[in-house]
Amino acid sequence: MRAGDLLDVRVPLGELLDLRSFREVCNSFADLYRIGVKVIDGSGAVLVDVTSGSNEFCSYLYSNLEGARRCSAVIQEVKYRQLDGPTVVAIPCFSGLRYLAIPLVYEGDVVGRAVFGPFVPQELADLPQAIKELPGLDLANGRRLMAQIRRAQDSTIARVLEHFAGICSVLIFSAYQVYLTSKMHIESVRESYREVVAKAEKLEESLTRLKELDQLKSNFLATVSHELRTPLTSIIGYAEMLIEGLAGPLQEEQLEYLQTIMEKGERLLHLITSILDTSRMESGRLRIEAEPVDVEEALSSAVSSILPQAKKKGLSVAFDCAPTVREAVLDPQRLQQILVNLLSNAVKFTPAGGSITLRARDATTVPARAQGRFDGPESYFVIEVSDTGIGIPAESIDRIFDSFYQVDGSATREFGGVGLGLALVKSYVEAHGGEVTCQSEVGKGTTFRVLLPRTYINPVRGEALLRKYAS
Amino acid sequence: MVQINHERRELSIKVVYYGPALSGKTTNLAALHDRFSSEVRGRLLCVDTKDDRTLFFDLLPIHFESGDFRVKIKLYTVPGQVMHASTRRLVLQGADAVAFIADAQRRATQANNEAWRNMIEDMRANGIDSADTPIVIQFNKMDLPDVRTEAEIRAAEERGNEPVFTSIAIRGEGVVETLHGLLQLTFRHMQRKYGLANILRTDEQGFLDNVFRNVDLRGTSMRRIGPRFERREGVR
Numbered sequence: 001m002r003a004g005d006l007l008d009v010r011v012p013l014g015e016l017l018d019l020r021s022f023r024e025v026c027n028s029f030a031d032l033y034r035i036g037v038k039v040i041d042g043s044g045a046v047l048v049d050v051t052s053g054s055n056e057f058c059s060y061l062y063s064n065l066e067g068a069r070r071c072s073a074v075i076q077e078v079k080y081r082q083l084d085g086p087t088v089v090a091i092p093c094f095s096g097l098r099y100l101a102i103p104l105v106y107e108g109d110v111v112g113r114a115v116f117g118p119f120v121p122q123e124l125a126d127l128p129q130a131i132k133e134l135p136g137l138d139l140a141n142g143r144r145l146m147a148q149i150r151r152a153q154d155s156t157i158a159r160v161l162e163h164f165a166g167i168c169s170v171l172i173f174s175a176y177q178v179y180l181t182s183k184m185h186i187e188s189v190r191e192s193y194r195e196v197v198a199k200a201e202k203l204e205e206s207l208t209r210l211k212e213l214d215q216l217k218s219n220f221l222a223t224v225s226h227e228l229r230t231p232l233t234s235i236i237g238y239a240e241m242l243i244e245g246l247a248g249p250l251q252e253e254q255l256e257y258l259q260t261i262m263e264k265g266e267r268l269l270h271l272i273t274s275i276l277d278t279s280r281m282e283s284g285r286l287r288i289e290a291e292p293v294d295v296e297e298a299l300s301s302a303v304s305s306i307l308p309q310a311k312k313k314g315l316s317v318a319f320d321c322a323p324t325v326r327e328a329v330l331d332p333q334r335l336q337q338i339l340v341n342l343l344s345n346a347v348k349f350t351p352a353g354g355s356i357t358l359r360a361r362d363a364t365t366v367p368a369r370a371q372g373r374f375d376g377p378e379s380y381f382v383i384e385v386s387d388t389g390i391g392i393p394a395e396s397i398d399r400i401f402d403s404f405y406q407v408d409g410s411a412t413r414e415f416g417g418v419g420l421g422l423a424l425v426k427s428y429v430e431a432h433g434g435e436v437t438c439q440s441e442v443g444k445g446t447t448f449r450v451l452l453p454r455t456y457i458n459p460v461r462g463e464a465l466l467r468k469y470a471s
Numbered sequence: 472m473v474q475i476n477h478e479r480r481e482l483s484i485k486v487v488y489y490g491p492a493l494s495g496k497t498t499n500l501a502a503l504h505d506r507f508s509s510e511v512r513g514r515l516l517c518v519d520t521k522d523d524r525t526l527f528f529d530l531l532p533i534h535f536e537s538g539d540f541r542v543k544i545k546l547y548t549v550p551g552q553v554m555h556a557s558t559r560r561l562v563l564q565g566a567d568a569v570a571f572i573a574d575a576q577r578r579a580t581q582a583n584n585e586a587w588r589n590m591i592e593d594m595r596a597n598g599i600d601s602a603d604t605p606i607v608i609q610f611n612k613m614d615l616p617d618v619r620t621e622a623e624i625r626a627a628e629e630r631g632n633e634p635v636f637t638s639i640a641i642r643g644e645g646v647v648e649t650l651h652g653l654l655q656l657t658f659r660h661m662q663r664k665y666g667l668a669n670i671l672r673t674d675e676q677g678f679l680d681n682v683f684r685n686v687d688l689r690g691t692s693m694r695r696i697g698p699r700f701e702r703r704e705g706v707r
Contacts, residue, residue, distance in 0.1 A: 180516070180527075
């Protein structure tokens with residue numbers, strides 16, 4: 001619907017006004033002034049019809065065949081006579097009684113009429129000739145009944161009627177105000193809703209597009225990593241063969257060069273593997289292969305793998321595993337990567353003379369997205385990696401787990417790496433149904449806290465279990 | 472769209488007062504309400520908040536007879552506050568003519584510009600060709616400090632395609648002139664499109680006389696709008 005029409009609409013009086021309350025008002029008017037009140041809408045429908053004193057007289061006339069015919073004609077006049085100006089019009093009844101009518105107006109349109117009567121005009125001395133002519137009517141009875149009807153001057157009734165019409169006009173205006181306002185309100189809400197829906201659709205479209213692009217990127221990374229790894233493995237392999245002397249003895253300098261080639265090659269291979277893992281993670285293809293794990297052994301093995309670098313920098317490394325958390329069912333390779341990545345990070349960002357501590361202990365909390373609806377802390381354990389390193393500024397903490405994010409992103413930054421380590425840690429931990437958090441103070445050090453389930457439950461298997469118990 | 476009902480012999484014209492928030496749109500209608508005699512205008516319908524900000528719209532109907540036609544001119548205001556965008560668009564639907572009420576203070580320039588762009592955009596969204604719709608501009612609040620000078624305002628009129636009026640709506644100054652100017656353009660526009668003179672059996676002057684006969688014209692000075700403003704093709 002157009003609002004032009006909406007604001008232009010005309011509502012029948014009966015729908016616009018609260019008829020029950022309106023009739024009560026009309027009743028009290030009729031009581032107060034001892035006169036009948038009629039309110040008729042623009043189409044001639046009678047909305048209010050209160051009589052006062054005239055009932056018996058009118059019924060008596062109506063019981064006469066000719067009287068009824070004439071009476072109906074008068075009522076037609078009362079309902080439909082054209083009312084032009086805003087002034088009071090007198091409508092006579094054949095019985096000598098009289099009605100006064102006034103149009104009800106809204107925005108200059110006649111939307112109905114108010115009629116007062118019938119009353120006995122002040123100047124009427126006796127029943128008129130027209131009644132006396134009615135066959136079979138008892139005139140004495142007629143006079144007795146007419147005496148029950150109010151006798152009044154036109155001007156008196158007209159003043160009350162004008163006053164009444166004024167009140168009606170305010171009621172009609174107020175009702176239109178409320179009606180138009182609520183219509184407009186509804187339309188405005190609809191219009192806003194349409195806008196929101198249209199915007200949501202656009203957002204949805206761009207989201208789909210972005211997801212496609214993201215998938216493309218992941219696929220590309222996977223392909224490139226794979227294509228890079230194949231020749232790299234050969235390079236490392238041949239370097240290894242040369243070192244082992246399979247192609248004849250080498251001089252010390254040649255051996256040193258080859259070892260550098262191999263070392264750098266392996267670093268590159270590690271990096272490419274990380275990138276491949278990230279892309280797998282993003283495309284949701286990372287699989288957790290859980291099996292029983294000796295946590296203490298895992299910690300020990302992780303520490304030993306970073307120990308050479310730590311020693312080179314003069315850092316002390318300690319680890320401690322509470323006896324209650326030695327056994328777990330997790331993916332051992334992923335656990336190892338989690339530990340090594342966190343430890344390497346600690347080594348990288350802790351200045352000489354600092355210390356690194358690795359601890360495993362009982363959990364006191366449950367991850368926000370726990371594996372099972374009724375999990376408690378006893379289903380989890382915590383691994384903490386603390387260092388006395390440079391720390392992470394508060395504003396960066398939320399972003400350190402993003403792929404490729406570097407706290408110091410400048411071209412001349414001091415520390416190496418591409419920013420995948422922590423992203424992988426987060427992915428692996430979350431793939432296990434765990435949670436990783438970080439607390440840090442610049443200049444004092446950083447603690448990463450990894451909350452892992454003691455037993456990893458494959459979500460698919462988890463659902464199968466649930467179904468089993470439910471049945 | 473003007474509504475011509477030949478059966479009921481009725482013609483209804485929708486005039487919308489558009490403009491930035493607090494530029495005086497409702498004040499214009501209130502001033503017109505005071506100037507028009509009660510025989511030719513209805514009650515002023517205002518739906519506002521307790522701090523007098525228009526919530527949905529205001530409506531002042533004017534009606535008169537011309538030939539054997541009843542003519543109704545319905546003056547609406549839109550709510551100016553930015554958040555009521557959808558209501559503004561709804562009120563503007565089917566507008567036959569627009570009075571753009573600008574705030575004459577220099578610091579309101581940006582708000583005026585934005586409201587003007589919104590108006591053109593809202594008209595477009597409603598399928599109204601702004602280049603083919605009578606529009607006048609009123610610079611209101613001329614009594615305040617740091618407003619545009621008369622010379623600047625005349626220059627603004629020269630630059631554009633709309634007649635420009637000045638006003639102090641709060642004192643009722645300039646509001647009748649603005650409506651008078653807009654209705655001149657509206658009559659000519661409708662004459663061109665629908666042959667209004669034949670329908671109403673009156674010419675432009677007769678039409679204006681019919682509208683303004685029952686208006687308190689003390690202190691007003693009407694302006695004849697030149698033919699330059701009749702066609703608005705080529706407006707941005």
